[in-house]
Amino acid sequence: MKVNPNHYVRREFDRYANEYHEKRLDPKKSPFNYYIENPVMERILKPIVKGRKSLELGCGTGIFLKKVQSWGGEVDGVDISEKQIEIARRENPDAKFYVCDVDYLKTSFGKYDIVYSSLMLHYLDDLDKLFFNVARALKDFGRFVFSFHHPFSEIMDEVKVKNKVYNVPKNYFTTRRYRWGMIGMQLHSYHHTFEQITQSMKKHGFLIEEILEPQAPEDKISREITIPPFCVISSVFFRD
Numbered sequence: 001m002k003v004n005p006n007h008y009v010r011r012e013f014d015r016y017a018n019e020y021h022e023k024r025l026d027p028k029k030s031p032f033n034y035y036i037e038n039p040v041m042e043r044i045l046k047p048i049v050k051g052r053k054s055l056e057l058g059c060g061t062g063i064f065l066k067k068v069q070s071w072g073g074e075v076d077g078v079d080i081s082e083k084q085i086e087i088a089r090r091e092n093p094d095a096k097f098y099v100c101d102v103d104y105l106k107t108s109f110g111k112y113d114i115v116y117s118s119l120m121l122h123y124l125d126d127l128d129k130l131f132f133n134v135a136r137a138l139k140d141f142g143r144f145v146f147s148f149h150h151p152f153s154e155i156m157d158e159v160k161v162k163n164k165v166y167n168v169p170k171n172y173f174t175t176r177r178y179r180w181g182m183i184g185m186q187l188h189s190y191h192h193t194f195e196q197i198t199q200s201m202k203k204h205g206f207l208i209e210e211i212l213e214p215q216a217p218e219d220k221i222s223r224e225i226t227i228p229p230f231c232v233i234s235s236v237f238f239r240d
Protein backbone atom coordinates (compact mmCIF):
# COMPACT_ATOMS: atom_id res chain seq x y z
CA MET A 1 0.00 0.00 0.00
CA LYS A 2 1.33 3.48 -0.88
CA VAL A 3 1.54 5.75 2.17
CA ASN A 4 0.66 9.42 1.69
CA PRO A 5 4.02 11.23 2.33
CA ASN A 6 2.14 13.84 4.42
CA HIS A 7 1.65 11.05 6.94
CA TYR A 8 5.37 11.15 7.84
CA VAL A 9 5.25 14.89 8.48
CA ARG A 10 2.15 14.46 10.66
CA ARG A 11 3.82 11.64 12.60
CA GLU A 12 6.87 13.80 13.39
CA PHE A 13 4.83 16.86 14.43
CA ASP A 14 2.67 14.57 16.61
CA ARG A 15 5.66 12.87 18.20
CA TYR A 16 7.51 16.11 18.98
CA ALA A 17 4.50 18.34 19.73
CA ASN A 18 5.60 19.33 23.26
CA GLU A 19 9.23 19.89 22.29
CA TYR A 20 8.17 21.91 19.24
CA HIS A 21 5.86 24.09 21.33
CA GLU A 22 8.58 24.70 23.90
CA LYS A 23 11.10 25.60 21.18
CA ARG A 24 8.66 27.98 19.46
CA LEU A 25 7.95 29.80 22.73
CA ASP A 26 11.63 30.62 23.24
CA PRO A 27 13.25 33.26 20.97
CA LYS A 28 16.69 31.86 21.86
CA LYS A 29 15.70 28.44 20.49
CA SER A 30 13.76 29.80 17.47
CA PRO A 31 15.67 32.94 16.44
CA PHE A 32 14.84 32.49 12.75
CA ASN A 33 11.10 32.47 13.53
CA TYR A 34 11.28 35.39 15.96
CA TYR A 35 13.70 37.70 14.19
CA ILE A 36 13.45 36.82 10.49
CA GLU A 37 10.04 35.37 9.59
CA ASN A 38 7.56 36.55 12.24
CA PRO A 39 8.29 40.31 11.95
CA VAL A 40 7.39 40.31 8.23
CA MET A 41 4.20 38.30 8.74
CA GLU A 42 3.34 40.66 11.57
CA ARG A 43 4.05 43.78 9.49
CA ILE A 44 1.64 42.58 6.79
CA LEU A 45 -1.10 41.01 8.92
CA LYS A 46 -1.33 43.25 11.99
CA PRO A 47 -2.91 46.22 10.15
CA ILE A 48 -5.52 44.10 8.31
CA VAL A 49 -6.86 41.38 10.64
CA LYS A 50 -8.94 43.46 13.05
CA GLY A 51 -12.66 42.67 12.72
CA ARG A 52 -11.96 40.21 9.90
CA LYS A 53 -12.30 36.45 9.69
CA SER A 54 -9.00 34.66 9.10
CA LEU A 55 -7.87 31.09 8.64
CA GLU A 56 -4.36 29.93 9.55
CA LEU A 57 -3.07 26.91 7.62
CA GLY A 58 -0.52 24.75 9.45
CA CYS A 59 -1.15 26.67 12.68
CA GLY A 60 0.92 24.27 14.81
CA THR A 61 0.39 24.98 18.51
CA GLY A 62 -1.30 28.32 17.77
CA ILE A 63 1.47 30.70 18.80
CA PHE A 64 1.06 33.13 15.88
CA LEU A 65 -2.72 32.66 15.96
CA LYS A 66 -2.76 33.99 19.53
CA LYS A 67 -1.09 37.17 18.29
CA VAL A 68 -3.67 37.59 15.53
CA GLN A 69 -6.44 37.27 18.14
CA SER A 70 -4.71 39.89 20.28
CA TRP A 71 -4.79 42.27 17.29
CA GLY A 72 -8.59 41.92 17.16
CA GLY A 73 -8.87 39.19 14.51
CA GLU A 74 -11.20 36.22 14.57
CA VAL A 75 -9.13 33.18 13.53
CA ASP A 76 -9.71 29.50 12.84
CA GLY A 77 -6.72 27.17 12.76
CA VAL A 78 -6.02 24.07 10.70
CA ASP A 79 -3.20 21.59 11.13
CA ILE A 80 -2.51 18.02 10.06
CA SER A 81 -1.14 17.11 13.51
CA GLU A 82 -3.67 16.16 16.16
CA LYS A 83 -1.13 16.68 18.96
CA GLN A 84 -0.23 20.20 17.80
CA ILE A 85 -3.93 21.03 17.69
CA GLU A 86 -4.42 19.62 21.20
CA ILE A 87 -1.92 22.19 22.50
CA ALA A 88 -3.36 24.95 20.29
CA ARG A 89 -6.86 24.30 21.74
CA ARG A 90 -5.53 24.35 25.30
CA GLU A 91 -3.63 27.63 24.68
CA ASN A 92 -6.37 29.37 22.66
CA PRO A 93 -9.75 28.30 24.06
CA ASP A 94 -11.64 30.98 22.09
CA ALA A 95 -10.52 29.84 18.64
CA LYS A 96 -11.87 27.02 16.48
CA PHE A 97 -9.36 24.38 15.36
CA TYR A 98 -9.61 21.62 12.81
CA VAL A 99 -7.33 18.61 12.37
CA CYS A 100 -7.03 18.51 8.60
CA ASP A 101 -4.50 17.92 5.82
CA VAL A 102 -4.65 21.10 3.71
CA ASP A 103 -4.54 18.89 0.60
CA TYR A 104 -8.13 17.99 1.57
CA LEU A 105 -9.20 21.37 2.93
CA LYS A 106 -12.90 22.02 2.32
CA THR A 107 -14.24 25.14 3.97
CA SER A 108 -17.53 26.85 3.19
CA PHE A 109 -17.24 28.75 -0.08
CA GLY A 110 -15.93 32.32 0.39
CA LYS A 111 -15.92 32.09 4.19
CA TYR A 112 -12.71 34.00 4.99
CA ASP A 113 -11.38 37.53 4.45
CA ILE A 114 -7.80 36.40 5.02
CA VAL A 115 -5.96 33.09 4.78
CA TYR A 116 -2.38 33.03 6.05
CA SER A 117 0.23 30.40 6.68
CA SER A 118 3.54 30.50 8.47
CA LEU A 119 6.21 28.06 7.26
CA MET A 120 3.90 25.27 6.08
CA LEU A 121 3.83 25.60 2.29
CA HIS A 122 7.14 23.78 1.70
CA TYR A 123 5.63 20.57 3.13
CA LEU A 124 3.29 20.37 0.13
CA ASP A 125 4.01 18.54 -3.10
CA ASP A 126 0.98 19.81 -5.04
CA LEU A 127 0.70 23.59 -4.87
CA ASP A 128 -2.13 23.67 -7.42
CA LYS A 129 -4.30 21.84 -4.89
CA LEU A 130 -3.41 24.35 -2.19
CA PHE A 131 -4.14 27.48 -4.22
CA PHE A 132 -7.40 25.92 -5.49
CA ASN A 133 -8.50 25.20 -1.89
CA VAL A 134 -7.48 28.63 -0.62
CA ALA A 135 -9.30 30.32 -3.53
CA ARG A 136 -12.43 28.40 -2.53
CA ALA A 137 -12.10 29.50 1.11
CA LEU A 138 -11.55 33.21 0.37
CA LYS A 139 -13.98 36.02 -0.30
CA ASP A 140 -13.43 38.01 -3.46
CA PHE A 141 -10.54 40.46 -2.85
CA GLY A 142 -9.48 38.34 0.13
CA ARG A 143 -5.80 38.07 1.02
CA PHE A 144 -3.46 35.10 1.07
CA VAL A 145 -0.20 35.74 2.94
CA PHE A 146 2.30 32.95 3.42
CA SER A 147 5.91 32.19 4.23
CA PHE A 148 7.97 29.20 3.18
CA HIS A 149 11.55 27.94 2.78
CA HIS A 150 13.20 30.19 0.23
CA PRO A 151 13.60 28.17 -3.02
CA PHE A 152 17.26 29.16 -3.24
CA SER A 153 18.01 27.94 0.30
CA GLU A 154 16.40 24.59 -0.57
CA ILE A 155 18.94 23.77 -3.25
CA MET A 156 22.02 24.45 -1.15
CA ASP A 157 24.31 21.69 -0.01
CA GLU A 158 26.90 22.37 2.66
CA VAL A 159 30.28 20.99 1.62
CA LYS A 160 33.21 20.95 4.03
CA VAL A 161 36.69 21.42 2.55
CA LYS A 162 39.65 21.63 4.94
CA ASN A 163 37.42 22.59 7.87
CA LYS A 164 35.72 25.38 5.89
CA VAL A 165 32.03 25.06 4.99
CA TYR A 166 30.93 26.09 1.49
CA ASN A 167 27.41 26.39 0.05
CA VAL A 168 27.15 24.54 -3.23
CA PRO A 169 23.92 24.85 -5.26
CA LYS A 170 22.16 21.86 -6.81
CA ASN A 171 20.00 22.15 -9.92
CA TYR A 172 17.38 24.85 -9.27
CA PHE A 173 15.03 23.62 -11.98
CA THR A 174 14.60 20.07 -10.68
CA THR A 175 11.61 19.88 -8.38
CA ARG A 176 12.36 17.37 -5.69
CA ARG A 177 11.68 16.19 -2.18
CA TYR A 178 14.46 16.96 0.30
CA ARG A 179 15.11 15.77 3.83
CA TRP A 180 15.93 17.98 6.78
CA GLY A 181 15.25 18.12 10.50
CA MET A 182 14.94 20.10 13.71
CA ILE A 183 14.92 19.06 17.41
CA GLY A 184 15.32 15.42 16.38
CA MET A 185 12.41 15.46 13.92
CA GLN A 186 13.02 13.81 10.56
CA LEU A 187 11.18 15.91 8.04
CA HIS A 188 10.88 16.24 4.31
CA SER A 189 9.78 19.15 2.18
CA TYR A 190 9.44 19.94 -1.52
CA HIS A 191 11.48 22.33 -3.60
CA HIS A 192 9.35 24.37 -6.02
CA THR A 193 10.75 27.12 -8.21
CA PHE A 194 9.47 30.72 -8.03
CA GLU A 195 7.98 30.26 -11.48
CA GLN A 196 6.00 27.18 -10.39
CA ILE A 197 4.69 28.94 -7.28
CA THR A 198 3.76 32.19 -8.99
CA GLN A 199 2.25 30.54 -12.10
CA SER A 200 0.07 28.35 -9.89
CA MET A 201 -1.04 31.45 -7.97
CA LYS A 202 -1.89 33.24 -11.22
CA LYS A 203 -3.90 30.24 -12.46
CA HIS A 204 -6.08 30.34 -9.34
CA GLY A 205 -6.69 34.10 -9.31
CA PHE A 206 -4.02 35.44 -6.94
CA LEU A 207 -2.34 38.74 -7.74
CA ILE A 208 0.97 39.19 -5.96
CA GLU A 209 1.42 42.34 -3.88
CA GLU A 210 4.84 41.67 -2.39
CA ILE A 211 7.59 39.06 -2.47
CA LEU A 212 9.90 39.48 0.51
CA GLU A 213 13.21 37.92 1.50
CA PRO A 214 13.62 38.91 5.15
CA GLN A 215 17.09 39.26 6.61
CA ALA A 216 18.36 38.76 10.13
CA PRO A 217 18.99 41.85 12.28
CA GLU A 218 22.71 41.81 13.16
CA ASP A 219 22.13 42.42 16.88
CA LYS A 220 19.93 39.31 17.18
CA ILE A 221 21.67 36.72 15.00
CA SER A 222 25.43 37.03 15.05
CA ARG A 223 26.46 34.56 12.34
CA GLU A 224 26.50 35.83 8.78
CA ILE A 225 23.57 34.59 6.69
CA THR A 226 24.25 34.96 2.98
CA ILE A 227 21.25 33.03 1.60
CA PRO A 228 17.69 34.03 2.50
CA PRO A 229 16.20 31.25 4.64
CA PHE A 230 12.58 32.26 3.99
CA CYS A 231 10.37 33.97 1.50
CA VAL A 232 7.08 35.72 2.29
CA ILE A 233 4.42 36.36 -0.37
CA SER A 234 1.40 38.58 0.11
CA SER A 235 -1.38 38.34 -2.48
CA VAL A 236 -4.93 39.43 -3.26
CA PHE A 237 -7.52 37.02 -4.61
CA PHE A 238 -9.81 37.92 -7.53
CA ARG A 239 -12.62 35.51 -8.35
CA ASP A 240 -13.32 35.20 -12.10
Ligand SMILES: C[S@@+](CC[C@H](N)C(=O)[O-])C[C@H]1O[C@@H](n2cnc3c(N)ncnc32)[C@H](O)[C@@H]1O
Nearest residue numbers: 013058059060079080081101102118119120123
Ligand atom coordinates in the same frame (compact mmCIF):
# COMPACT_ATOMS: atom_id res chain seq x y z
C1 LIG B 1 7.10 24.48 10.93
S1 LIG B 1 5.51 24.20 11.59
C2 LIG B 1 4.86 25.84 11.72
C3 LIG B 1 3.76 25.92 12.74
C4 LIG B 1 3.27 27.33 13.02
N1 LIG B 1 2.78 27.96 11.82
C5 LIG B 1 4.38 28.12 13.65
O1 LIG B 1 4.87 29.07 13.03
O2 LIG B 1 4.77 27.78 14.78
C6 LIG B 1 4.62 23.54 10.21
C7 LIG B 1 3.22 23.08 10.59
O3 LIG B 1 2.57 22.68 9.37
C8 LIG B 1 1.81 21.53 9.63
N2 LIG B 1 1.59 20.82 8.36
C9 LIG B 1 2.52 20.22 7.58
N3 LIG B 1 1.94 19.66 6.50
C10 LIG B 1 0.61 19.93 6.60
C11 LIG B 1 -0.52 19.60 5.80
N4 LIG B 1 -0.39 18.90 4.68
N5 LIG B 1 -1.74 20.02 6.21
C12 LIG B 1 -1.89 20.75 7.36
N6 LIG B 1 -0.85 21.08 8.17
C13 LIG B 1 0.39 20.68 7.79
C14 LIG B 1 2.65 20.74 10.65
O4 LIG B 1 1.90 19.80 11.37
C15 LIG B 1 3.20 21.87 11.52
O5 LIG B 1 2.37 22.13 12.62
